[in-house]
Amino acid sequence: MKCPSKYKINKTIIIAFILLNIIQTIGFFGKFLTYFYFWVVEDQIFKDNYYRITNILKMFFPLNLITSIFTCYSMNIRSAVAITISYYLQLIHLFTGTTFLFLTVFSFEKYYKISITNSTHTDPQTYGLVKERYGLRRTTSPIIDECVKEMESVINDTKLFIGISLLITLFIYMFTNIILLVKKSKKTTIKVPKTVTCMNAAMSNEKLGHVKIIV
8 A cells, every 4th residue: 555645754754853852862861971970969968859850850761762762663554543642642741741841940940959058068978978079170169069050050951851852742743643634534435336236227217118138
C-alpha cells in the first residue's frame, strides 16, 4: 500500500524533530553530569526531602526519551493505534513538562537559594562539604556564593532543557495530529454492489413481459 504524500512529509518532519530531541537530551544529560559537585551538596541539604531538581530530572529524562522513541516507532509501523498512543504520550509529556517548568521557575529558584544559604550557616557538615567542593576554586567571592552561582547555572540549564523539549514535543504533537486527521479522512465506506435477479430487474423497469428465458 502506497503511503499518501502528506503522510510521508509529516512523518519526515516528525522524525527530524525526534532526532533533534534525542540529540539535545543526550547533550543536556552530559551537561548535567558536569555538575557533580552540586549534586553531592544537594543530596546533603535535601537528604530527607524528595522535592528537588534531581528527582524532576530523573522523571523527565526517561519520559522525554520514551515519548520520542515510541513516536518514531509508531511512525515506522504506520499503525493507527500506535500513533494514537504516541499522541496521548505527547499530551502527558506536555502536561508534565509544563508542570516541572513552572516548579523550576517559580519554586526552586528561590527555594534552593534560601535552603543552601541557611543550611551552610546552620549545619557544620553542609558547610564542610561546600568548603571542600568549592574552596579550591580560585575566586575572590565567598564559598557560599560559588555554590549559589552553580545552583543558578543548574536551574537555568534545567529550564532550558525542559523548555526546548516542550517546544519540540509541541511541534511533534501538531504534526502527529495532522497524520491522525489524514488517516481518518482516508477511511471511506466500501459500497457493496446490490445483487439483483433477472426478474427483479425486469419488474423494476416494468418490462417483465419482455424478459426471455433461453434454455
